[in-house]
Amino acid sequence: xxxxxxxxxxxxxxxxxxxxxxxxxxxxxxxxxxxxxxxxxxxxxxxxxxxxxxxxxxxxxxxxxxxxxxxxxxxxxxxxxxxxxxxxxxxxxxxxxxxxxxxxxxxxxxxxxxxxxxxxxxxxxxxxxxxxxxxxxxxxxxxxxxxxxxxxxxxxxxxxxxxxxxxxxxxxxxxxxxxxxxxxxxxxxxxxxxxxxxxxxxxxxxxxxxxxxxxxxxxxxxxxxxxxxxxxxxxxxxxxxxxxxxxxxxxxxxxxxxxxxxxxxxxxxxxxxxxxxxxxxxxxxxxxxxxxxxxxxxxxxxxxxxxxxxxxxxxxxxxxxxxxxxxxxxxxxxxxxxxxxxxxxxxxxxxxxxxxxxxxxxxxxxxxxxxxxxxxxxxxxxxxxxxxxxxxxxxxxxxxxxxxxxxxxxxxxxxxx
Numbered sequence: 001x002x003x004x005x006x007x008x009x010x011x012x013x014x015x016x017x018x019x020x021x022x023x024x025x026x027x028x029x030x031x032x033x034x035x036x037x038x039x040x041x042x043x044x045x046x047x048x049x050x051x052x053x054x055x056x057x058x059x060x061x062x063x064x065x066x067x068x069x070x071x072x073x074x075x076x077x078x079x080x081x082x083x084x085x086x087x088x089x090x091x092x093x094x095x096x097x098x099x100x101x102x103x104x105x106x107x108x109x110x111x112x113x114x115x116x117x118x119x120x121x122x123x124x125x126x127x128x129x130x131x132x133x134x135x136x137x138x139x140x141x142x143x144x145x146x147x148x149x150x151x152x153x154x155x156x157x158x159x160x161x162x163x164x165x166x167x168x169x170x171x172x173x174x175x176x177x178x179x180x181x182x183x184x185x186x187x188x189x190x191x192x193x194x195x196x197x198x199x200x201x202x203x204x205x206x207x208x209x210x211x212x213x214x215x216x217x218x219x220x221x222x223x224x225x226x227x228x229x230x231x232x233x234x235x236x237x238x239x240x241x242x243x244x245x246x247x248x249x250x251x252x253x254x255x256x257x258x259x260x261x262x263x264x265x266x267x268x269x270x271x272x273x274x275x276x277x278x279x280x281x282x283x284x285x286x287x288x289x290x291x292x293x294x295x296x297x298x299x300x301x302x303x304x305x306x307x308x309x310x311x312x313x314x315x316x317x318x319x320x321x322x323x324x325x326x327x328x329x330x331x332x333x334x335x336x337x338x339x340x341x342x343x344x345x346x347x348x349x350x351x352x353x354x355x356x357x358x359x360x361x362x363x364x365x366x367x368x369x370x371x372x373x374x375x376x377x378x379x380x381x382x383x384x385x386x387x388x389x390x391x392x393x394x395x396x397x398x399x400x401x402x403x404x405x406x407x408x409x410x411x412x413x414x415x416x417x
Contacts, residue, residue: 001064002055002086004079006096007033008070009170009194017094018066023058025051026068034068048078052085059086070194072098076118076140099194100138103166106176107197109204112212114138114197115252119145125316126253128153131161132276133252133300134214135200141193150196151184157278157302157316164197165189200300214252218272221245223265228293230263231285236324239376240348240395241266247346247399248320250275254343257318259308259333260325264290264301270322271299278315282307309336323347331357338365338400346399355396367400 003021007013013034018024024036025043036042043051058065072095073079082091104111115134117127120142127139131154139150147165154161163184167175173192184196222242225235236244250256250270258267261279267290271277279290279301287305294301304311309332321337323330326349338345338361345367347358355371362369373396377389 001092002059002067002082002090003064003092003094004067004069004073004082005094006071006073006077006098007068009097009099009102013068020064021066022063023055023065024068025055025065027070030068030070048081052081055082056085059090070099071096071102075100076116076120097170099140099166099169102169103138103164103176103195103197106166106169107164107199109136109199111136111138113206113209113215115214116140117253118142119150124149124153125255128157128316129253129255129276131198132158132255132302133271133274135203135206137198139196139198141196143191146193147179147184147189147196148187150198151179151181153316154181154198155185158300159302160200160202162199162201164199166194166196168192169194214274217274221269221273223269225265227297228263228265228268229289229296230265231289235263235265236348237376237392237395239392240374240397241269243372243374243397244322244346244348245269245273247344247397248322249344250277250320254319255316257312257315257321257337259312259321259323259337261290261303262286262324264293264303266322266324267301268293268297268299271301272297275319276300276302278302278304278318280304280306280308280311280315308333312336312340317342319343321345325349326351326354326358330354331361334358334361335365338362338367341367341400342402344399344401346397349396349398350393352396355398358398362398362400365400366402368403369398369400371396371398373397 005013005017007030021040023041027045031042043054045051055065069078075098079093100116114136115130116138117130118140119127120140124145131137163179165177222238224238250273252274254275256270256275256277258279261267261281264279267277267279281287287303290303317340319342321341334347359369373394375394377391379387380390382388
């Protein structure tokens with residue numbers, strides 16, 4: 001039997017758990033906090049594979065093993081690796097209080113409505129994008145993905161956030177500090193950080209929830225144009241938006257660009273579906289309109305005032321891009337977006353003349369290209385209690401997808417990365 005004990009946030013390991021153990025595995029600080037039986041072997045956790053091999057040797061002989069872990073070992077913890085190797089039936093898990101629960105307790109907040117992201121040994125960008133999109137996020141940190149790196153990524157990209165940095169939770173050296181992302185970026189935080197909370201303090205006390213974690217997705221999308229403020233019907237119509245959203249696939253942890261955003265209808269809908277969104281718009285009144293629409297729908301959309309493709313070089317690489325409108329610069333804009341997009345680019349245009357150049361721009365960037373011409377007719381009332389069909393303007397929708405077969409390097413400022 002393998003007894004897995006959660007500790008490290010103030011929990012004390014009971015002596016009866018250690019009694020009779022032939023092997024005790026844990027981090028150095030966990031082992032330093034207990035009295036190891038004289039006849040038990042110790043293994044300090046470093047690389048996981050050698051520790052699992054040692055555990056297997058003891059389990060094979062029927063000798064009891066104790067594994068010490070931080071907090072709740074079933075929450076982004078070692079229980080997964082142990083269960084995969086030895087099966088769940090071989091485990092006796094005794095959880096402690098997770099660092100996430102402890103950090104929120106120190107902050108005096110509930111966390112049933114929090115998004116929890118692990119950046120330990122993982123790409124930090126997922127955590128960054130979750131922090132951009134959601135008002136209450138807990139980030140489990142790791143080497144190269146701590147408060148400084150998180151703060152640097154969020155500075156100038158997300159407004160109104162505060163970071164709560166919790167270090168050495170449950171110990172005499174415990175510290176919980178509230179800082180801005182900019183302040184976090186210039187600090188050396190050492191190795192004792194347990195978890196970082198990223199909060200929009202104006203929205204941390206949300207409504208009573210039934211389902212924990214990220215908010216349940218919207219009941220509907222491709223909202224009617226009347227749901228958005230727009231100028232002279234300059235808005236992506238809901239029929240086009242429906243297919244564009246299906247091809248963009250916005251989701252939690254990803255970043256979407258909406259280039260030539262106009263009213264921001266696509267940006268807002270992507271944010272409603274959980275993605276972090278940057279809306280690029282060249283008109284000042286358009287930027288204000290996007291912000292107003294985002295606020296009206298209760299989502300965060302980062303707005304950039306400027307003309308593409310010039311302003312795109314300062315933005316973080318997107319997972320997906322929507323390009324709307326389009327003038328003479330459209331092929332250059334699509335080229336810039338297609339070189340940077342990790343997954344897909346979707347382009348909407350009314351002019352037939354633009355289609356060949358856009359298709360070539362997507363193909364030249366290594367994307368597999370497809371598209372449709374969308375034509376729809378809406379029900380329209382007539383006098384006498386009758387209805388006719390009113391045709392909307394046709395729109396070409398092209399999309400390029402970065403498949404494994406079509407994968408090419410991502411370019412930034414002329415340098416492959």
